[in-house]
Amino acid sequence: MRSSRRVFPFAQGVSDGTETAGANGNTRRGGDGGGDGDVGGDGDGVEGGGVSRRQLLGLFGAGAAGAAVGAAGGASVATALANASAAGAPDPSRAYAFHGAHQAGITTPAQDRLHFAAFDTDASLDRDGLIGLLTDWTNAAARLTQGLEVEEGGAVGGSDYAPPADTGEAQGLPASGLTITFGFGSGLFGAGDGASDRFGLAARRPPLLEPLPRFQGDALVPELTGGDLCIQACADDPQVAVHAIRNLSRIAFGRATLRWSQLGFGRTSSTSTAQATPRNLFGFKDGTANVKSEEQAAVDEHVWVAASDEPAWLAGGSYLVARRIRMIIENWDRVQLGEQEQLVGRSKGAGAPLSGGTEFTEPDFSAEGPTGAPLIAPTAHVALAHPSANGGTRMLRRGYNFVDGNDALGRLDAGLFFLSYQRSPQQFIDVQRSLAADGLNEYLRHVGSAIFAVPGGIAEGEFVGQALFT
Ligand SMILES: C=CC1=C(C)c2cc3[nH]c(cc4nc(cc5[nH]c(cc1n2)c(C)c5CCC(=O)O)C(CCC(=O)O)=C4C)c(C)c3C=C
Numbered sequence: 001m002r003s004s005r006r007v008f009p010f011a012q013g014v015s016d017g018t019e020t021a022g023a024n025g026n027t028r029r030g031g032d033g034g035g036d037g038d039v040g041g042d043g044d045g046v047e048g049g050g051v052s053r054r055q056l057l058g059l060f061g062a063g064a065a066g067a068a069v070g071a072a073g074g075a076s077v078a079t080a081l082a083n084a085s086a087a088g089a090p091d092p093s094r095a096y097a098f099h100g101a102h103q104a105g106i107t108t109p110a111q112d113r114l115h116f117a118a119f120d121t122d123a124s125l126d127r128d129g130l131i132g133l134l135t136d137w138t139n140a141a142a143r144l145t146q147g148l149e150v151e152e153g154g155a156v157g158g159s160d161y162a163p164p165a166d167t168g169e170a171q172g173l174p175a176s177g178l179t180i181t182f183g184f185g186s187g188l189f190g191a192g193d194g195a196s197d198r199f200g201l202a203a204r205r206p207p208l209l210e211p212l213p214r215f216q217g218d219a220l221v222p223e224l225t226g227g228d229l230c231i232q233a234c235a236d237d238p239q240v241a242v243h244a245i246r247n248l249s250r251i252a253f254g255r256a257t258l259r260w261s262q263l264g265f266g267r268t269s270s271t272s273t274a275q276a277t278p279r280n281l282f283g284f285k286d287g288t289a290n291v292k293s294e295e296q297a298a299v300d301e302h303v304w305v306a307a308s309d310e311p312a313w314l315a316g317g318s319y320l321v322a323r324r325i326r327m328i329i330e331n332w333d334r335v336q337l338g339e340q341e342q343l344v345g346r347s348k349g350a351g352a353p354l355s356g357g358t359e360f361t362e363p364d365f366s367a368e369g370p371t372g373a374p375l376i377a378p379t380a381h382v383a384l385a386h387p388s389a390n391g392g393t394r395m396l397r398r399g400y401n402f403v404d405g406n407d408a409l410g411r412l413d414a415g416l417f418f419l420s421y422q423r424s425p426q427q428f429i430d431v432q433r434s435l436a437a438d439g440l441n442e443y444l445r446h447v448g449s450a451i452f453a454v455p456g457g458i459a460e461g462e463f464v465g466q467a468l469f470t
Pocket residue numbers: 280282284285286287288289290323325327344346381382385386387394395415416418428431432435444
């Protein structure tokens with residue numbers, strides 16, 4: 001065992017009213033017996049249960065919390081407690097359940113750090129080889145997310161005469177909220193000509209899993225684009241996320257090769273109402289209007305592929321879009337505050353819409369200033385990205401900031417690694433097309449792009465995406 005851990009089933013629940021903790025047969029396993037102190041850290045003294053009364057009231061409001069206790073009974077409150085605990089400040093010993101109705105790393109609370117990797121399958125890989133790789137990845141990920149080494153024996157417990165099974169840099173580190181999420185790229189389903197279907201999956205291709213269209217202003221670099229498989233590793237400790245990708249890449253040796261990868265820091269979204277809204281490198285709060293895990297109906301409508309959608313093997317999964325967006329921050333930093341706010345459509349301090357109110361007030365796009373001009377410009381980012389401009393479409397954003405050194409002109413190679421999960425790729429396509437008129441585009445370049453089908457949750461004893469092969 002790498003170290004002690006605490007398992008949170010958070011968003012592994014299903015949408016049919018089943019209790020979150022019971023949805024996948026997993027209940028929280030306190031690695032330390034649950035007596036590890038006040039998780040809320042606010043001195044309210046709730047031990048092991050994972051949340052303080054103050055946090056619960058913060059989530060639901062005092063009246064609602066009381067009503068929940070009275071009307072729904074202890075089980076619902078227990079779920080709320082577990083959810084609130086999982087969504088609070090990072091707890092290094094936190095571990096999310098790997099098995100469940102959905103893969104972790106989508107609606108689970110966004111962690112602080114990311115290592116994302118896209119792989120190409122090696123030319124010699126056949127169907128059995130692919131199944132073997134997915135099985136090995138699943139087994140390793142199930143251990144890593146629980147704070148364990150990649151294999152029994154690990155870094156120093158094996159033979160002196162063989163390379164260690166685990167690379168070792170996470171020895172002594174707790175689970176750190178690690179989630180590992182797998183996705184399948186279009187290339188896995190053949191080239192579309194039937195001749196190159198080496199995995200025998202062409203007939204099972206999700207009809208919507210097409211390469212994304214070219215968007216206005218795209219400056220895509222092939223080396224940062226595409227991939228047959230992807231792994232998103234998120235954790236609250238960068239070393240834990242990097243260790244996961246390093247070991248999973250190592251396991252893939254001879255079967256799949258790293259095509260591109262991206263490190264991220266400072267999440268640019270919240271996926272839970274209990275998380276504070278973070279900021280992107282333009283200095284603005286990002287993630288305010290994100291789909292949050294507590295919005296069960298919205299998550300079902302906009303994020304998960306439904307059992308009634310095609311193909312059936314993808315039910316409970318999602319489509320992941322990844323975009324490496326370079327931000328020309330040296331130019332941005334010369335823009336006046338008022339203009340920055342006009343370009344975004346929100347205030348830089350509080351993140352409130354320019355039509356008034358506070359951060360979580362709905363923007364009023366019809367509100368006008370004294371001159372009769374709209375308070376939120378029609379070309380503002382939030383005006384163009386808002387569901388009202390996109391036929392009601394929403395998506396779950398899960399992006400990260402990045403700074404990868406500098407370019408030859410002495411500008412930071414910095415930006416936003418945009419990740420979004422949606423029930424259909426069309427949701428991203430519609431919003432990205434709408435953003436063609438975005439005033440922010442002067443300061444942005446999309447340089448990397450990929451789309452993946454993310455299979456649903458993994459049951460104990462199964463490998464990721466097993467339904468695709470049966
Ligand atoms: C195609 C989807 C989107 C891309 C690409 C994108 C890039 C991008 N966004 C910001 C900064 C902000 N975005 C905000 C809101 C927002 N953005 C999108 C979609 C994309 N953004 C959506 C759907 C929304 C929510 C709109 C709404 O419902 O109101 C905000 C405001 C705060 C918030 O709600 O999150 C900011 C700030 C940058 C810098 C960027 C590219 C680098």
